[in-house]
Amino acid sequence: MADLKSKFLNVYSVLKSELLEDPAFEFTDVSRQWVERMLDYNVPGGKLNRGLSVIDSYQLLQEGRELTEDEIFLASALGWCIEWLQAFFLVLDDIMDGSHTRRGQPCWFRLPKVGLIAANDGVLLRNHIPRILRKHFREKPYYVDLLDLFNEVEFQTASGQMIDLITTIEGEKDLSKYSLSIHRRIVQYKTAYYSFYLSVACALLMAGEELDKHIDVKNILVDMGVYFQVQDDYLDCFGDPETIGKIGTDIEDFKCSWLVVKALELCNEEQKKTLYENYGNPDPSKVAKVKALYKELDIQGVFSEYESKSYEKLTSSIEAHPSKAVQAVLKSFLGKIYKRHK
Amino acid sequence: MADLKSKFLNVYSVLKSELLEDPAFEFTDVSRQWVERMLDYNVPGGKLNRGLSVIDSYQLLQEGRELTEDEIFLASALGWCIEWLQAFFLVLDDIMDGSHTRRGQPCWFRLPKVGLIAANDGVLLRNHIPRILRKHFREKPYYVDLLDLFNEVEFQTASGQMIDLITTIEGEKDLSKYSLSIHRRIVQYKTAYYSFYLSVACALLMAGEELDKHIDVKNILVDMGVYFQVQDDYLDCFGDPETIGKIGTDIEDFKCSWLVVKALELCNEEQKKTLYENYGNPDPSKVAKVKALYKELDIQGVFSEYESKSYEKLTSSIEAHPSKAVQAVLKSFLGKIYKRHK
Numbered sequence: 232m233a234d235l236k237s238k239f240l241n242v243y244s245v246l247k248s249e250l251l252e253d254p255a256f257e258f259t260d261v262s263r264q265w266v267e268r269m270l271d272y273n274v275p276g277g278k279l280n281r282g283l284s285v286i287d288s289y290q291l292l293q294e295g296r297e298l299t300e301d302e303i304f305l306a307s308a309l310g311w312c313i314e315w316l317q318a319f320f321l322v323l324d325d326i327m328d329g330s331h332t333r334r335g336q337p338c339w340f341r342l343p344k345v346g347l348i349a350a351n352d353g354v355l356l357r358n359h360i361p362r363i364l365r366k367h368f369r370e371k372p373y374y375v376d377l378l379d380l381f382n383e384v385e386f387q388t389a390s391g392q393m394i395d396l397i398t399t400i401e402g403e404k405d406l407s408k409y410s411l412s413i414h415r416r417i418v419q420y421k422t423a424y425y426s427f428y429l430s431v432a433c434a435l436l437m438a439g440e441e442l443d444k445h446i447d448v449k450n451i452l453v454d455m456g457v458y459f460q461v462q463d464d465y466l467d468c469f470g471d472p473e474t475i476g477k478i479g480t481d482i483e484d485f486k487c488s489w490l491v492v493k494a495l496e497l498c499n500e501e502q503k504k505t506l507y508e509n510y511g512n513p514d515p516s517k518v519a520k521v522k523a524l525y526k527e528l529d530i531q532g533v534f535s536e537y538e539s540k541s542y543e544k545l546t547s548s549i550e551a552h553p554s555k556a557v558q559a560v561l562k563s564f565l566g567k568i569y570k571r572h573k
Numbered sequence: 574m575a576d577l578k579s580k581f582l583n584v585y586s587v588l589k590s591e592l593l594e595d596p597a598f599e600f601t602d603v604s605r606q607w608v609e610r611m612l613d614y615n616v617p618g619g620k621l622n623r624g625l626s627v628i629d630s631y632q633l634l635q636e637g638r639e640l641t642e643d644e645i646f647l648a649s650a651l652g653w654c655i656e657w658l659q660a661f662f663l664v665l666d667d668i669m670d671g672s673h674t675r676r677g678q679p680c681w682f683r684l685p686k687v688g689l690i691a692a693n694d695g696v697l698l699r700n701h702i703p704r705i706l707r708k709h710f711r712e713k714p715y716y717v718d719l720l721d722l723f724n725e726v727e728f729q730t731a732s733g734q735m736i737d738l739i740t741t742i743e744g745e746k747d748l749s750k751y752s753l754s755i756h757r758r759i760v761q762y763k764t765a766y767y768s769f770y771l772s773v774a775c776a777l778l779m780a781g782e783e784l785d786k787h788i789d790v791k792n793i794l795v796d797m798g799v800y801f802q803v804q805d806d807y808l809d810c811f812g813d814p815e816t817i818g819k820i821g822t823d824i825e826d827f828k829c830s831w832l833v834v835k836a837l838e839l840c841n842e843e844q845k846k847t848l849y850e851n852y853g854n855p856d857p858s859k860v861a862k863v864k865a866l867y868k869e870l871d872i873q874g875v876f877s878e879y880e881s882k883s884y885e886k887l888t889s890s891i892e893a894h895p896s897k898a899v900q901a902v903l904k905s906f907l908g909k910i911y912k913r914h915k
């Protein structure tokens with residue numbers, strides 16, 4: 232596994248070199264250095280789970296047959312396309328959210344020489360995906376399906392980002408806009424397609440499958456993505472900061488979190504008043520009041536129940552799938568996230 | 574022709590309605606309204622030359638045969654994809670340049686409720702292109718070529734934008750970075766591919782041609798795009814503000830204009846000093862000194878000569894082309910821009 236990760240990282244270097252010599256553009260020395268620095272700063276520094284999942288999933292779909300070097304390279308290249316897509320979205324998200332740090336370093340747009348040039352860098356990151364696909368997959372029978380897939384998932388992610396942004400417009404903090412249905416919609420579109428479905432869809436295409444015949448796989452992975460984000464919301468408030476590596480600020484930031492949405496659903500009029508008066512404020516005493524209300528409503532218990540129910544439902548959907556290999560892929564995803572603490 | 578433009582505008586309404594009912598995303602009422610307003614604000618308000626050129630060019634390639642309604646619709650849809658691409662780049666460019674107005678109204682990101690959400694709206698505009706292509710061209714034999722074409726041209730445009738941005742980084746005003754070769758590179762990539770080549774390439778694909786066989790057409794259109802931008806730089810300083818509809822500020826803005834690049838090439842040491850001391854400053858007396866220097870160096874005469882030479886060269890390249898229909902397309906473009914005053 233350590234070996235696979237180092238192979239995966241190697242493919243990053245190959246793809247980067249190719250992009251820096253792309254014949255569709257005449258680089259100057261300065262612009263080549265700019266792109267190299269921008270890539271190294273933004274693409275490979277995450278956990279790489281999404282990217283690595285393409286190789287894992289493709290391997291499971293081959294039911295034990297050892298992969299050729301060529302297959303590993305191609306699955307890695309698709310994995311990197313997902314990491315590139317994520318980098319594109321994160322660079323722009325940090326600009327829009329006015330964030331300061333990302334992955335333990337200043338956000339790209341915060342660097343003095345970068346600033347809003349970061350917006351165009353985001354676009355470049357996004358443009359690198361079809362460059363990579365064209366170079367390595369152009370002759371594959373599934374080339375056009377790959378292009379369609381990345382286009383559709385990007386469209387869905389940007390649409391989810393849009394409802395997130397317009398639901399939380401600064402200066403219009405209004406809890407009455409938050410509900411379980413809007414939470415689900417934001418999470419499904421903004422996160423689930425690109426974080427869960429996309430890796431498996433890439434592996435399925437490489438394995439010669441048609442995506443139209445795997446709508447059930449898509450639905451299961453989207454549900455898993457939603458469950459994953461609910462965990463994220465839970466850990467933001469109740470997780471151990473040491474373990475998750477940051478101190479959550481969803482309450483302060485007026486986030487449309489699953490916790491506040493559940494609280495709104497379960498509270499009486501008086502508790503509702505407390506929420507309206509204290510949610511979305513940096514004042515620690517107000518944050519404490521919200522947390523106290525979550526305890527009062529036993530949101531932790533409600534979450535535990537949600538967690539077990541989700542697990543049961545996902546497991547039975549997975550077991551209803553006709554292919555053992557596909558089941559293995561889906562179970563592997565579920566196993567990685569069930570009852571996670573970080 | 575007025576009829577063709579109204580047909581073209583009609584297609585905008587059709588495409589917009591389709592996008593607002595795209596089954597790949599579950600719109601809320603609020604988000605559907607947001608997208609509609611964003612499209613109406615940013616997409617159809619320009620001169621539409623790029624979009625209309627697809628229909629014109631396709632018509633010329635058919636050598637007089639009347640187009641069917643279906644062909645007009647498809648050529649219009651491709652034309653609108655170019656307008657959508659332009660809108661995407663302009664929305665982001667205005668954010669990065671900190672601009673205030675565009676097409677006689679405030680830039681989209683300047684609207685109080687929009688702000689940096691505009692960055693994501695730009696991404697959505699870009700995502701609409703493959704949605705339109707998939708809906709109307711998926712079954713066409715040239716579908717994958719259309720996807721590749723838009724991807725390549727977008728990559729080239731973003732790359733040109735990058736060298737423009739990093740050559741003119743605020744706070745590092747340094748004329749020694751400016752030269753004819755960097756000017757050409759910026760203009761070729763940032764403008765020429767999407768403004769000149771893309772419309773004709775779309776028309777060629779619709780006509781069943783392979784783009785690999787039309788590298789000469791690409792080169793001619795790219796040269797024409799460069800010539801067009803040199804005119805733009807010239808008119809910014811020497812055009813009639815009444816006619817061009819704005820007062821140029823390239824000198825004030827420290828733009829890498831063809832004029833300053835030519836001046837740098839032709840000046841002696843003393844004149845060079847004048848340029849370094851006065852270029853890129855809002856002070857009207859400094860602007861006047863730069864303009865006086867342009868007169869001293871007879872930049873207007875140099876431009877006239879450039880204009881005739883470009884015309885001659887372009888004409889002889891066009892006439893060397895084996896196909897009369899392709900010649901007609903290229904001559905139509907050249908006729909529209911030669912000796913233009915706006």
Ligand SMILES: [Mg+2]
Nearest residue numbers: 324325328330
């Ligand atoms: Mg953020």
Ligand SMILES: [Mg+2]
Nearest residue numbers: 324327328395
């Ligand atoms: Mg955000």
Ligand SMILES: [Mg+2]
Nearest residue numbers: 463464467481
């Ligand atoms: Mg979170």
Ligand SMILES: [Mg+2]
Nearest residue numbers: 666667670672
């Ligand atoms: Mg601008």
Ligand SMILES: [Mg+2]
Nearest residue numbers: 666669670737
């Ligand atoms: Mg600009």
Ligand SMILES: [Mg+2]
Nearest residue numbers: 805806809823
């Ligand atoms: Mg200009």
